[in-house]
Amino acid sequence: MKYIALLRGINVGGNRKVEMKKLRSLMESLGYTEVSTYINSGNIIFEAEDDTKTVRFKIEKSFEKVFKFEIPTIVKTEKEMKKIANAIPKEWQNDSTQRTDVAYLFPEADSKKIIEELPLKKEFLEIRYQKGALIWNIKRENVNKSQLAKLISHKLYKSMTIRNVNTARFLAGETE
Secondary structure, eight states: EEEEEEEESSBBBBBBBBOHHHHHHHHHHOEEEEEETTTTEEEEEEEOOOHHHHHHHHHHHHHHHHHHHHHEEEEEEEHHHHHHHSSSSSSOOOSSSEEEEEEEEEGGGGGGTTTSSSSSOGGGEEEEEEEEEEEEEGGGHHHHHHHHHGGSGGGGGGEEEEEHHHHHHHHHSSSS
């Protein structure tokens, strides 16, 4: 089975540093194959025979042993990642006029109801739920008006890990 692991909160602002080479070695030590990382923010593509829950458990436990801090991890199958990427309208991009992000949700927060709980001014952005993720698009001129920055201080922020649309499409195998 091909999986994508999304590690939350590594290599952000110089904190919780993790070398990708060391991370690949850790994954290989767990018996996972075809291991590759994408950019420096904790995206791992690999193959494993274990089920999703076992993979997540093994990664989190071994990560803590090796790197000496906990790292919440979301594990998705390639099929799940493709479904999420396919739910992003083609015209939603990251460019000078707009910004598109995918908030991958931890299982405990995976519900369409999460949209109503977030402190966002929804009239300034378009937000959609797709099983396993929230996807939003916003005109750059409305970023501050949307209160997207307030998301960081909200209790649900710890129940997600955010990637930009380009990363989401790459991890789903949609781009090279």
